[in-house]
Amino acid sequence: MSLENKNNKPVGDSQVTVNLGSIPYGRQNITEEDIQAVTETLKSDFLTQGPKIAEFEESFSNYVGSKYAVAVSNGTAALHLCAMALNVQEGDKVITTPITFAASANCVRYCGGEVVFADIDPETYLLDINKVRELLEASPKGTFKGIIPVDFAGRAVDLEAYRNLANEYGLWIIEDSCHAPGGYFMDSKANKQHCGNGNFADLAIFSFHPVKHIACGEGGMITTNNEKLYEKLLQLRTHGIVKNEKKYKNTPAFANGSTVRSGTAVRSSAVETYPGWYMEMQDLGYNYRLTDFQAALGSSQLKRADEGLAKRRKIAATYQIAFKGKNFIKGQSGVIEGHAYHLYVLEVENRLGLYNYLREHNIFAQIHYIPCHLMPYYREFGWKEGDMPNAENYYKHCISLPMYPTLTDDEQKYVIRKIKNFLVR
Ligand SMILES: Cc1ncc(COP(=O)(O)O)c(C=O)c1O
Numbered sequence: 518m519s520l521e522n523k524n525n526k527p528v529g530d531s532q533v534t535v536n537l538g539s540i541p542y543g544r545q546n547i548t549e550e551d552i553q554a555v556t557e558t559l560k561s562d563f564l565t566q567g568p569k570i571a572e573f574e575e576s577f578s579n580y581v582g583s584k585y586a587v588a589v590s591n592g593t594a595a596l597h598l599c600a601m602a603l604n605v606q607e608g609d610k611v612i613t614t615p616i617t618f619a620a621s622a623n624c625v626r627y628c629g630g631e632v633v634f635a636d637i638d639p640e641t642y643l644l645d646i647n648k649v650r651e652l653l654e655a656s657p658k659g660t661f662k663g664i665i666p667v668d669f670a671g672r673a674v675d676l677e678a679y680r681n682l683a684n685e686y687g688l689w690i691i692e693d694s695c696h697a698p699g700g701y702f703m704d705s706k707a708n709k710q711h712c713g714n715g716n717f718a719d720l721a722i723f724s725f726h727p728v729k730h731i732a733c734g735e736g737g738m739i740t741t742n743n744e745k746l747y748e749k750l751l752q753l754r755t756h757g758i759v760k761n762e763k764k765y766k767n768t769p770a771f772a773n774g775s776t777v778r779s780g781t782a783v784r785s786s787a788v789e790t791y792p793g794w795y796m797e798m799q800d801l802g803y804n805y806r807l808t809d810f811q812a813a814l815g816s817s818q819l820k821r822a823d824e825g826l827a828k829r830r831k832i833a834a835t836y837q838i839a840f841k842g843k844n845f846i847k848g849q850s851g852v853i854e855g856h857a858y859h860l861y862v863l864e865v866e867n868r869l870g871l872y873n874y875l876r877e878h879n880i881f882a883q884i885h886y887i888p889c890h891l892m893p894y895y896r897e898f899g900w901k902e903g904d905m906p907n908a909e910n911y912y913k914h915c916i917s918l919p920m921y922p923t924l925t926d927d928e929q930k931y932v933i934r935k936i937k938n939f940l941v942r
Pocket residue numbers: 591592593594617618620621667693695696723724725726735736737
């Protein structure tokens with residue numbers, strides 16, 4: 518089949534054909550097993566939270582190596598709950614990277630906090646820890662409350678270094694690991710530290726949007742090793758409701774509808790237990806629940822996560838060989854230990870030309886990301902061109918190539934050929 522003329526694209530024997538008639542930068546991989554898992558759940562008694570949620574949480578925390586996991590409706594909700602659980606308040610300053618999806622920063626604003634961007638390292642494209650240190654050193658201790666580093670493109674942040682820095686200044690860390698389930702960095706003792714394992718960050722978050730490693734349609738997960746934060750997150754995920762006798766603030770007498778005296782309930786010896794219906798809303802939470810059928814899809818997808826990761830790394834290695842030593846390419850992500858390759862980014866001189874040329878040939882590369890600090894919303898806080906030179910320079914040149922487990926060898930060869938054709942013209 519000539520890829521130049523293709524319209525229908527089978528994506529594998531056991532896989533359902535997703536006929537986009539084109540090669541996107543990312544794509545979900547839904548198998549018959551996934552469909553069966555969802556269908557079974559749809560036929561069960563549970564549509565919203567049921568047994569599949571706990572199953573997914575357990576298998577996901579095992580996968581990343583954390584003690585706890587909380588499934589939520591999407592990655593943005595996960596970030597919002599983390600900011601709430603860490604008690605971000607009006608005016609609290611939090612540092613993050615400008616090269617990320619806006620949600621990494623927005624969660625601070627949801628709680629009234631102030632987002633302070635620090636520039637990226639032009640080699641790794643990750644938040645530059647030296648720039649973070651400069652910011653911290655330039656202000657009195659206590660000025661900043663936390664840091665949100667992002668495992669951008671799937672490259673794991675060195676969280677050990679961030680933990681040391683955060684400890685010096687009494688800061689919390691939320692690891693935005695939406696791009697990196699299965700990714701890891703090597704710590705100072707040469708141990709693998711998997712993204713979201715909770716050894717260094719207080720909380721980590723993941724997204725299960727279709728272009729990510731694991732697709733739930735919409736979905737997210739928070740992982741942590743901190744029991745208190747875990748319990749807080751469970752409560753905030755469902756309206757701030759507590760259903761635990763030991764934690765109730767109202768008395769059993771009140772709960773049973775017995776004695777209430779102007780706000781101070783009087784404990785009656787006749788009524789010592791809480792009735793079955795009783796629960797308390799103790800905080801202002803949200804409905805950020807994942808549904809049971811989404812969790813069934815997530816669990817089914819998770820079984821193939823390592824397989825998908827291996828394929829992503831193979832695709833990255835092929836790109837790396839194809840573009841090696843080509844001086845027309847300004848920079849590229851090579852094969853990096855522990856990289857989860859949500860994205861494969863090239864930096865090229867004529868980015869707009871390449872983007873349009875690829876589209877003409879049915880290849881839908883994408884740009885990640887327009888720097889957050891230059892979004893009109895954040896410009897209103899005073900951020901402007903020139904504030905983050907590395908991020909801004911990166912944005913002028915970056916382009917994310919097709920990267921997903923069902924990308925075939927022929928398709929990848931076609932993509933590489935088209936890029937080379939364009940760049941030597
Ligand atoms: C780095 C990053 N953080 C947060 C999010 C938000 O996740 P969701 O789309 O599931 O809300 C995304 C999603 O694209 C992301 O890429």
